[in-house]
Amino acid sequence: MSQINVGVIGLGRIGRVHLENLVYRMPQVKVMAASDIDTASHSFAKNLNIPNIYHDHEAILDDPAIQAVVICSPTSTHLKYCKAAAEKGKHIFCEKPLEITIEKIREIRDFVHGCNVKLQVGFNRRFDKNFAKVHAMVAAGEIGQPHILKITSRDPGPPPLEYLKGSGGKFMDMTIHDFDMSRFIVGAEVEEIYARGENRVDPQIGVIGDIDTSIILLKFSDGTLGTIDNSRKAVYGYDQRLEIFGSKGMTKINNVLEDDLEHFGEIGGRKPKLLHFFMERYTDSYFNELNAFIRAILTNKPVPVDAHDALMATAIALGAKLSMRENRPVRLDEIL
Amino acid sequence: MSQINVGVIGLGRIGRVHLENLVYRMPQVKVMAASDIDTASHSFAKNLNIPNIYHDHEAILDDPAIQAVVICSPTSTHLKYCKAAAEKGKHIFCEKPLEITIEKIREIRDFVHGCNVKLQVGFNRRFDKNFAKVHAMVAAGEIGQPHILKITSRDPGPPPLEYLKGSGGKFMDMTIHDFDMSRFIVGAEVEEIYARGENRVDPQIGVIGDIDTSIILLKFSDGTLGTIDNSRKAVYGYDQRLEIFGSKGMTKINNVLEDDLEHFGEIGGRKPKLLHFFMERYTDSYFNELNAFIRAILTNKPVPVDAHDALMATAIALGAKLSMRENRPVRLDEIL
Amino acid sequence: MSQINVGVIGLGRIGRVHLENLVYRMPQVKVMAASDIDTASHSFAKNLNIPNIYHDHEAILDDPAIQAVVICSPTSTHLKYCKAAAEKGKHIFCEKPLEITIEKIREIRDFVHGCNVKLQVGFNRRFDKNFAKVHAMVAAGEIGQPHILKITSRDPGPPPLEYLKGSGGKFMDMTIHDFDMSRFIVGAEVEEIYARGENRVDPQIGVIGDIDTSIILLKFSDGTLGTIDNSRKAVYGYDQRLEIFGSKGMTKINNVLEDDLEHFGEIGGRKPKLLHFFMERYTDSYFNELNAFIRAILTNKPVPVDAHDALMATAIALGAKLSMRENRPVRLDEIL
C-alpha cells in the first residue's frame, strides 16, 4: 500500500490540527471525509476541500474506501466509535484519553484486537523531538542504568471550572501525559505510587473537589525512583521539563523558548519567554504521531502507542487518586 | 483580490522550497505553472499536482491568468526574465542576487518600476523570527541609539570549487546576506567599508583567486560601527549570530540548536549541535518572505525588500572587494 | 567589643578550613589556640603562627582570654565539648551534625541556653551566595506564595564504606543539609515526610544496610509541597540545584561551573564541568558562616543558625528513616 484514505471524526480544536496535518503535510494520505455533529465546524473542512462532510460518524464508517479513522470526538464516545470502526475493519487513531476506566479500556483493547485492526492512542508528547531523543538515549544505554526520573509539568493557567468538573480530576486530565511519559522514558513499569495534592492556585478548584498543585513519587519495577510535579498555573508560561539521571550521567530537557535572543539592558539580562501552551509547544508532535500511525499502517508494523499504554497510564492515575485519598503508597497491582 | 495565481520559474533546490511552501502552506495562492529547462526536475512539480509544467519560462509569462512569478533560475537569467515578466505585467519575486553589477540592478529596477509591478528580492534572513525581532526592537528604540553591530556568519563547509569560480567572490556570494542584514538591523546606510580577507580554509580557494576567511569593518551614516566576520568552514556547523549594542543595552541572536537537551556525562557537559546549514536554519524564513510578497500584492502595499535593497547590498560587496584589493577604506560613494 | 579571641578544637579537614579563614580573612579575630588529639595535625596550626597548640581541648576552655570556640571534633564529642565550653562562658560554633538524637540536641540546646552563650551550628550552605539570595527573594515575596520546592543534591562519589557504617545513614549524613535548606528556603516547617530509598550505586552500601539513591516528598505547614532527590554518585560531578515555584514565578539555582567558557568542536558543543565537591562548591560559605557567627557575638545579636535548626533537621531525617522503614508518610509530630 502506498496511499491511504482517511476519515476524521470530530472537528474541534484538536480535530482541526489533525485535519490540517493530514491535508497539508502528508502526501501519502487522502482525506475522504470528515464529520462533526456541530455543523458550524463543517466550514473548516470545506475550506480544506474535503470531499465529504457529514453530521454523523456512521457515514464515514460505512464508506468502504476509507481505511483509517482519526477519532477526535469527546471521550464519552470513544468506546462506541472505536468498536464500530474496528467492526468495519478500519484502523483507528484515537485521541487521549482512550477511556477513563480500566474496564472500558480493556473492552476497547480486546475488541479491536479481535477485529485485527491497529489502534494508536494520542499521547503526542512522545513524538516531540526532545522527548523522543531522550527516550532513544536511554534505550541506547547512554545514561546507563536509570536511577532517578524527574518531570515538571505546569500549565500557564487552569481551564474553566466547568471543564474541570467533568475532567476526572487533575491526575486523569493533566498528569496522565506525565504518567505515560514516565513509562516511555524509563522503559520500566510503575510499581508503586505516592501522591500528594494541594489546592494552591484557585480556591474554587478546591470547592469542586479537585487539586491544582501536586507532587507524585513513583517507584518503578527496575528500582528507578521518579517524581512528577504539577501546577495548574505557572505565571511564566507552559513549563515542560524532564530529567533522567543514571549510572552514566544525566540528560535534561529544558523548556522551549520563543526565540534565540538574549537582551541586556539597564535593569539586567532578559531571557526569551516560554512557548505559550501545548498547541505551540507540541505543534510538531501532532504531525509526527499521525505520521507514525500512517506509516505503521502502510508498512504493517505495530503502532508506537497502543491500548496497553492507555491502560497503564490510566491505572497509574487511578493509583495516584487512591494514594492521595488515603494518604498512603499504592501498589499498581491494587488497581490492575 | 483574495487569491492569486502564481508561476514558478526554475525548479532547483531553492525553487522546490518555494514551490512546496506555495502549494502546502499558502491557501491564498494557486500555483498554475512551473518551468525548468532541465526536464529531470519536472517530476517534482508533477508530484505536487501543478497543472502546467513547461520547459521554457515563456509559457508561464504568456499565461494571462498568472499574476505573479517566482524566479529561481540562475543569476545570469535574472535581468532578462525580470524584464520579460514585468513587461507582461506580472509581479516578481526574484531570488538573490538580483544581479551582480550596479548597472544591471539599476536597469531591472527602473524597468520594473516603469511597468508598475512589484519586485521583491530574496533576502530571506530578514524573515527569520530572530532577526525580524531584533530589527523590530531596534526600530522601536529598545536598544537606544545603535553604537556597535556585530555579525558572525560562518558556513559549515565551502561549496565545490567549480561553484566558487563563478560565484563572484566571497563578498558577493556569501557576505551579501550580511551586508543586507547590516542595513536592515541598524536602519542606516553604510558609508565606508574596510575589508580584509585571507585564505585559511583551503589553499585551492586561494588558487582560484578567492578568499575563505574575512573580517569587514563598516561605518554607517549615523556613526554606528559594524563588523562582520566570515568563514567558509566552521567544523561545528552553520554559525549565524548577531549582536547590536546601543545606548540602552545590547541584544544578541544566538545560534539555533538542534534540540533543547543538556547532557552531563563522565567526560563533562554537552550542548546540542547547531542546525546544519541554511536549509535547516532558515526554513521558516523562506515561507515568511514569500508570504510577505503575496500579502503585499493582495493588499497592494510595498514589498518589504526591493531592488534598492539589492542595489545597496551589491554596492557594499563591490566596496569590500575594492577595499581588500587596495587595502584601504572605501567610501560607498566611490561605488554608487 | 571590636575584637575577639578564638580557639579552634579539632584540626581535621573542616577545622583547617575554619582556621585559615579565621587567620587570613577575619581581621576582627585573633586565634589564640588550637587543639587536636592527633599531634600530626599540629604542624598545620604552627605554620599559621597560632600561639598555643594543645593536645586536649581543656586547655583552650581553661584560657580565660578566649571568648569563643569553634568545635570541629567528631560528632560524638559535641555534647561533652559544647556543655564544657558553655559552662566556661564561651560562645560556640559547632560543626554539623550537632548531635544525632533529638534528646541530646535538646540537652545541648537547654544547657547552652542556661549558660547564656551563643551556639551556632554549621549548616554552611545557607551562606552560599546563591542559596542566600533565593532565601531573600522568597522572604521578600518575589516568588509570591510558595507552592513547590525542588532540591537536587548528588555527590560525585560515595565516601568509604567504613565511613558510611558510622554515618547514621544517608538521611542523617547527607540529606540533613537538604532538610535544613528546605526549611530555610520555604520559611515554613515540615509537617509530613514520605521517603523512598534504593540501593543503586554500589551493592556494598546495601549490604551494610544503607541506601545511596532516594527521593523524599515533604509537606510543609503552609501547604507547600517539596521534593528532594539524592544520589551518592553522579559521574558528572557534585550536582547541587534548587528550584522554588510560587504564585508569582519560579527561581532556580543552577550548578556552579568551573569556568565561563563555551567550546564547539567537530563533535559538538561542550559545557564547563561542575565544581568537584563541597570544598570547591561551598568554599565561600565556610567563611561567611563563621563571619556571621563572629558578627553576632560582636554585635550581641542572635546567631543565624541555632540548636533549634539542628533539632528540626534531625527530626526530619529521623522521620524520613521511619517513613522508609514502614513505607508510609510520617508526621513530624510523631518524632518530636
Next chain:
Amino acid sequence: MSQINVGVIGLGRIGRVHLENLVYRMPQVKVMAASDIDTASHSFAKNLNIPNIYHDHEAILDDPAIQAVVICSPTSTHLKYCKAAAEKGKHIFCEKPLEITIEKIREIRDFVHGCNVKLQVGFNRRFDKNFAKVHAMVAAGEIGQPHILKITSRDPGPPPLEYLKGSGGKFMDMTIHDFDMSRFIVGAEVEEIYARGENRVDPQIGVIGDIDTSIILLKFSDGTLGTIDNSRKAVYGYDQRLEIFGSKGMTKINNVLEDDLEHFGEIGGRKPKLLHFFMERYTDSYFNELNAFIRAILTNKPVPVDAHDALMATAIALGAKLSMRENRPVRLDEIL
C-alpha cells in the same frame, strides 16, 4: 630561596589590592615596607601591620633586606622608579602601562636587563582563569590553526573627564589590555592595524579630542584576523568577552555573572547581572599575577609578562591611533 621580602610603592586603589594579596594570601612573602607621598593612605598599610611606612620610595629602595618591589605609583614615575629599583638590584613588578612611549619602554627594558633583575608588567587579565584556559587551549592546539579572534571589551561607564584628559587616549588607556590579550591568545604578532573610533557616549569626550566607541581590525603575522570592539559605556555592566575560531573549532569566554540563578516571573525570564567592573571581574587575576611574579623570583624562571609585552601592546596602541587619525591601515613596522 623560600621566602622573599617585598616593598610596595604607591598605596592607591590598585596598590592596596596588591598589598592585601601579599599580606593575606602569600605566605612565602613578607611585606617589609610600603610608601606613598600621600600620607593619608598610610593608615591602610598600618592596619595591615606593615613594619615600615614611608613618604618616599627611596627608603624602600635603600633597604638591603628588600628583594622585590611592587610599583603602583603614577605612570609618569615608572621610568624613574624602575631604573632606580633595578640599580639597587631589586626585582620589579610594575603596574600597566609601563610607559606610554616606545622609547621610554625600551629604555626601561634595556636598563633593567643590564641590571640582571626581573621586571613583570601588570597585564592582569592574562591571569584570569578564563583567559588563561583559552590561552592554554590555543597553545595546545585544541582549536587548531587560529583564523579569527574577537574581543569585546566595554566599560560600565566612562571615567571622569579630568582623568581622560591625561589618559593618553582610549587606545592607550583602555584598549591596551585588549591588545595585550590579542597577542597572548593568538600566539602571533600583530602586523597591521586598522582602527575606527567614534564619539557616541558623551559629547564632552569628543570635545577633549578622545573617542568612546571603536572597532579595531588586526592582521596577525600568521594570517589570523582579529577584531576588538570597545565602548566606554555599557548600561548593563562590564562586558568582557572573547572568541577564538580556528580550524578545529571555536571557544568563547562569556561574561562572568553575579550568581547562578534563573528567575521566571510574569514579565518573563531574568538573567543574573554582570559583575560590576574590573575590581569585581578580575579580582583573582590580581592575586594570580603577583603570585606568578613571586614564583618566578623564587624559582629563578622568566616572568610571564615582561617589558617586551609592554612594548608590543604600546606599539599596537600607537598604530591604532595613527590609523584612526589618517584613516588607513598601519603596519606595525611603521611604529617599531
